[in-house]
Amino acid sequence: MRNVGASRGALRVVAAIARSGASAVSLHRLRTVSTVLCVVAIVLPYVVGSGIAAGLRADMVAAVDAGPDLHVTTLRFGRPAPMPESAIAVVADLPGVTSVVPRVVAETQLGTRGESAVVVGVPRDSLPAHVSVMDGRLFAPNAPNELVMGHDLAARLGLKVGDAVPPFYRNESGERVSRVVGVFGAGAPLWASQVIFTSIETAQTISAEESAVTSLLVTCQPNYRDAVAERLRALPTLGPPGIRPALRARVTTRDDLYALLARRLLDRETLFQLPFILAFAIGIPLVLVTSGVGLAERRREAGLLRAVGWSVDALLLRSLVEGALLTLIGTSLSVLIAFVWLDLANGAGIAPVLLPGAARMPGFRVPWQMLPIPALLGLAVTSVLVFAGSTWSTWRAATAPPAEAMR
Amino acid sequence: MTAQTGLSVEAREVRREFAVRDGTAVAAVAGVSLSVAAGAFVAVRGRSGSGKTTLLALLAGLDHPTSGSVLLDGVDLARVSRAERTRRLRPTGIVFQNGAAVPRLPVWENVSIGLVPLGVPMAERRQLAEAALETVALQHVVARRPEALSAGERQRAALARALLHSPRLLFADEPTSNLDPESAEIVCDVLAGAHASGATLVVASHDERMLARAARVVEMREGRLVSE
Numbered sequence: 001m002r003n004v005g006a007s008r009g010a011l012r013v014v015a016a017i018a019r020s021g022a023s024a025v026s027l028h029r030l031r032t033v034s035t036v037l038c039v040v041a042i043v044l045p046y047v048v049g050s051g052i053a054a055g056l057r058a059d060m061v062a063a064v065d066a067g068p069d070l071h072v073t074t075l076r077f078g079r080p081a082p083m084p085e086s087a088i089a090v091v092a093d094l095p096g097v098t099s100v101v102p103r104v105v106a107e108t109q110l111g112t113r114g115e116s117a118v119v120v121g122v123p124r125d126s127l128p129a130h131v132s133v134m135d136g137r138l139f140a141p142n143a144p145n146e147l148v149m150g151h152d153l154a155a156r157l158g159l160k161v162g163d164a165v166p167p168f169y170r171n172e173s174g175e176r177v178s179r180v181v182g183v184f185g186a187g188a189p190l191w192a193s194q195v196i197f198t199s200i201e202t203a204q205t206i207s208a209e210e211s212a213v214t215s216l217l218v219t220c221q222p223n224y225r226d227a228v229a230e231r232l233r234a235l236p237t238l239g240p241p242g243i244r245p246a247l248r249a250r251v252t253t254r255d256d257l258y259a260l261l262a263r264r265l266l267d268r269e270t271l272f273q274l275p276f277i278l279a280f281a282i283g284i285p286l287v288l289v290t291s292g293v294g295l296a297e298r299r300r301e302a303g304l305l306r307a308v309g310w311s312v313d314a315l316l317l318r319s320l321v322e323g324a325l326l327t328l329i330g331t332s333l334s335v336l337i338a339f340v341w342l343d344l345a346n347g348a349g350i351a352p353v354l355l356p357g358a359a360r361m362p363g364f365r366v367p368w369q370m371l372p373i374p375a376l377l378g379l380a381v382t383s384v385l386v387f388a389g390s391t392w393s394t395w396r397a398a399t400a401p402p403a404e405a406m407r
Numbered sequence: 408m409t410a411q412t413g414l415s416v417e418a419r420e421v422r423r424e425f426a427v428r429d430g431t432a433v434a435a436v437a438g439v440s441l442s443v444a445a446g447a448f449v450a451v452r453g454r455s456g457s458g459k460t461t462l463l464a465l466l467a468g469l470d471h472p473t474s475g476s477v478l479l480d481g482v483d484l485a486r487v488s489r490a491e492r493t494r495r496l497r498p499t500g501i502v503f504q505n506g507a508a509v510p511r512l513p514v515w516e517n518v519s520i521g522l523v524p525l526g527v528p529m530a531e532r533r534q535l536a537e538a539a540l541e542t543v544a545l546q547h548v549v550a551r552r553p554e555a556l557s558a559g560e561r562q563r564a565a566l567a568r569a570l571l572h573s574p575r576l577l578f579a580d581e582p583t584s585n586l587d588p589e590s591a592e593i594v595c596d597v598l599a600g601a602h603a604s605g606a607t608l609v610v611a612s613h614d615e616r617m618l619a620r621a622a623r624v625v626e627m628r629e630g631r632l633v634s635e
C-alpha cells in the first residue's frame with residue numbers, strides 16, 4: 001500500500017473537512033431537521049415582521065409623496081376647530097395655489113357593538129387613486145347617505161353592498177339611514193381598508209357641522225410651497241372677516257409629514273421587534289436542546305474519528321461547517337416561507353397580529369418589502385446559537401478519551 | 408507494500424479502573440507491564456472480561472490509564488500535548504472488536520475517513536478504500552451502508568480502514584471472532600502481511616490460527632498478565 005499518511009496542504013485539508021461537515025448534515029437527520037425548524041421558528045417571525053415594517057414605511061412615504069404640498073386645518077384658541085367652507089375660496093385665491101381639495105373627517109359609532117369608524121367626506125372626483133371599488137359602485141355626487149366602505153371594516157361589521165346601516169347617526173334633523181353602495185379593498189393600502197368614504201355633504205351631516213370642513217389639501221406651483229405656507233400662517237383668520245374669535249391656519253408641509261412619519265415609524269418598528277424578541281427567548285433553550293438531539297450517536301462518532309486520527313481542531317471545524325449549513329438552510333427556508341406568506345398569501349393569519357384592525361384574510365394589499373438586513377441578522381443570531389450549542393458538545397466529545405466517547 | 412519500521416509500545420504498571428454504579432471501582436486492567444518491541448507480533452489471549460479490550464485501548468492511546476504509563480516509541484503519551492499525541496498516534500491503527508463505523512456513511516467513506524483531515528481528495532480516497540476492501544474480500548460492499556453489513560463484514564471493513572494508511576503499529580481486537588474459517592484465514596493473512604512489511608502487531612484473540620502465527624503470546628486473567 002502506498003504511503004498516504006502525508007498531509008496535502010492546508011487548503012486541501014480545510015476543504016476536505018468542510019466537505020465532511022456538509023455531508024454530516026445528511027448523516028444526522030434528526031438533528032438537522034430539529035435545528036432547521038428551530039432556526040425557522042426564530043428567523044421567520046422576524047423576517048415577516050421586518051418585511052411588513054419596511055413595506056409600511058415605503059407605503060407611507062409614497063402616500064406623502066403623492067399627497068398635497070400642504071395640509072391646512074384651523075385652530076381656535078389653539079385647539080382644532082372646523083373650518084367654514086368659505087375658507088376654500090380664500091386659500092384658492094392665494095398666489096401660487098393650483099388646487100384646493102376640502103375634506104371632512106368625522107368619527108362615528110357603527111353597528112350593534114358601537115364600533116368606531118372614521119368617515120371621510122371628499123369630492124367624488126378627488127378620491128385617492130387606490131380606492132378602486134371591489135364590489136358595487138362609488139357614492140353618487142348628489143345622493144345623500146351613500147357610503148363606500150373598506151373591505152376589512154365591512155367584514156368586521158358584517159355589512160355588504162345594499163345593506164342599510166341602521167341607527168347610524170342621529171342629529172337635530174332626525175334619524176338617518178345610510179346605505180352601503182360599494183366596498184373597496186384589494187390593492188388599497190392599509191389605512192384605507194378601515195375607513196368609510198362618502199360625499200362632503202353626508203360627512204358634514206354625520207359630523208353635525210353643516211357647511212364646515214375639517215381640512216384642505218393644497219397643491220402649489222413649483223417653488224411656491226413655502227411662500228404659500230408663510231401667507232397662510234400670516235392670515236389673521238380663515239373665518240368670516242371681523243368675526244371673533246379668529247380661526248388661525250395650521251399648516252403642515254410635506255417635510256413636516258416626513259419628520260412626523262420618521263418618528264411614528266420608529267415606534268412602530270420597535271413594536272415589530274417584539275415577536276422576534278419573544279421567538280429569540282424561546283429559541284435559545286430550543287436550539288440548545290436540539291444541539292443535544294442525537295448527541296449520544298454524535299459522541300460515538302467523534303470518538304471514532306479521533307481514534308482514526310482526526311484532531312480536535314478538525315472535529316470542531318467539521319461541526320462548525322455543519323452548524324453553518326444548518327443555519328443557512330434554516331434562514332433560506334425562512335426567507336422563502338416569508339416570501340410565499342407575504343406575496344402569495346398576503347400575510348394571511350399574521351397581518352392582524354402586526355397590523356391592528358386587519359382581518360385574518362386582509363382585504364388590503366399587505367405592504368411588505370424584503371430587505372437583506374433582517375435575514376442576515378437572523379442568520380448571525382441563529383449561527384451564534386447553533387455554534388454555541390454544537391461547539392460545546394463537540395468539544396466535550398472530542399477531548400474525552402476516544403475509548404470513552406465511543407462507549 | 409513498502410517496507411517500513413514498526414513502532415514500539417510499552418505499558419508500565421498500567422492500571423485502568425472503571426467506576427461502577429454502587430460507587431466502587433473495578434480494575435479492568437490491574438497493573439500490567441508489557442513491552443512490545445518495534446516490529447514484534449504479540450498476541451493477547453484471555454477469558455471474556457479479562458481486560459484485553461481495555462489493555463489494547465490503553466496501548467493504542469485511546470484511553471488514559473488510572474495509573475502507570477504507556478510509552479509509544481519511547482515517549483510517555485500522558486506527558487505530551489493533545490495535538491502532539493494526535494500527531495504521534497497517526498501512524499498507528501486499531502481494529503475495534505465490534506467493527507465500529509460511522510452510521511449511514513457508505514463503507515468506502517468509512518474506510519477512508521481517517522484520510523479526510525490529511526486533505527486526500529475524494530476520488531483518491533475512494534480508490535484507496537476500494538483497494539483496501541479488496542484485500543479483505545469486501546469489494547462487493549464498497550457503496551453499502553455499514554448497517555447493511557454482517558458483524559464479520561463490519562470487522563473486516565474495520566481492518567481495511569486500519570490498514571489504509573499503512574500503520575507502523577497495528578492493534579486488532581479479536582479480528583476473527585465473527586468469521587467463518589475461510590474469512591478468518593484471509594484476515595490472518597492480511598495481518599501477517601502487515602507484520603511482514605514491518606508493522607508492529609498486537610492482537611487480542613482466542614483464535615488458534617492467529618495465536619500460531621504470533622511470535623509471542625501473553626495471557627490476561629482478571630486484569631493481569633499471567634504468563635508469557
Ligand SMILES: Nc1ncnc2c1ncn2[C@@H]1O[C@H](COP(=O)(O)OP(=O)(O)OP(=O)(O)O)[C@@H](O)[C@H]1O
Nearest residue numbers: 425426433434435454455456457458459460461462
Ligand atoms: N466502561 C466500563 N465500565 C465499567 N466496567 C467496564 C467498562 N469497560 C469494561 N469494563 C469491565 O472491565 C472488564 C474487562 O473488560 P474488557 O472489555 O477489557 O474485557 P475483554 O477481555 O475484552 O472481554 P471480551 O473477550 O468479552 O471482549 C470487564 O469485567 C468489564 O465488565
Ligand SMILES: [Mg+2]
Nearest residue numbers: 459460504580
Ligand atoms: Mg474485548
